[in-house]
Amino acid sequence: MSVFREILNLLRRDDLMSQALRDCCEMLDLCQPMVRRAVDSLRNADTAYAHDDIHKLDKKLNAFERDVRRKVVTHLALGNTADTSSGLALVSIVVDIERIGDYSKNIVDLAAAHPLRLQVGEHEAEFGPIEQAALELFDRASAAFKAGDANVAREIMRSHKTDVSKRWRAIEERLVAGNTTLGVADGVTLALYGRFLKRISAHSRNLVSSIVNPVERIGYSE
Helix, strand or coil: CCCHHHHHHHHHCCCHHHHHHHHHHHHHHHHHHHHHHHHHHHHCCCCCCCHHHHHHHHHHHHHHHHHHHHHHHHHHHCCCHHHHHHHHHHHHHHHHHHHHHHHHHHHHHHHHHCCCCCCCHHHHHHHHHHHHHHHHHHHHHHHHHHHCCHHHHHHHHHHHHHHHHHHHHHHHHHHHHCCCCCCHHHHHHHHHHHHHHHHHHHHHHHHHHHHHCCHHHCCCCC
């Protein structure tokens, strides 16, 4: 049985656990502009214009993650054992949100290292839809998590596998095999960027898996 019903019940309360859940939602609100601006700085600008801002936001996410853990542990230590499952779920969920921030930081660092905006040449027709799918999946996952929408959660979990993971693997294999006309700088940058996007999509999938799965299966198929 999904643990998410217990998590949603936290919103009716005013205690450390409800504060921890609200912190997770605030983290998602911070992550959304981070992801978009990081991608824009790599793909549409010749400078990593958002570098410093994203690094500052990443530090805020790290502080939120520590605070969520502290609140959950303190709440459970006070003897509220009925909230153990939801507490464990929140500790897992907050890691996925923080990781999305980390990968946004990785992308903007990549933009700072790459001399100009990333052009992927012959791979654009295949890669563009993967990139768009990963960004949309995160936006949808954020909204689905806040709403507790199980149907959308299942769609996101399927879409990550078919529209991002499987499609990116095909491009990645060609890059590794040297079957590309991209130069070294663009080829290496695309390989790293695609992997970062895939991980953002995977953590988005993990996030919404909490809506349909028991705590021990968060991050796995339903």
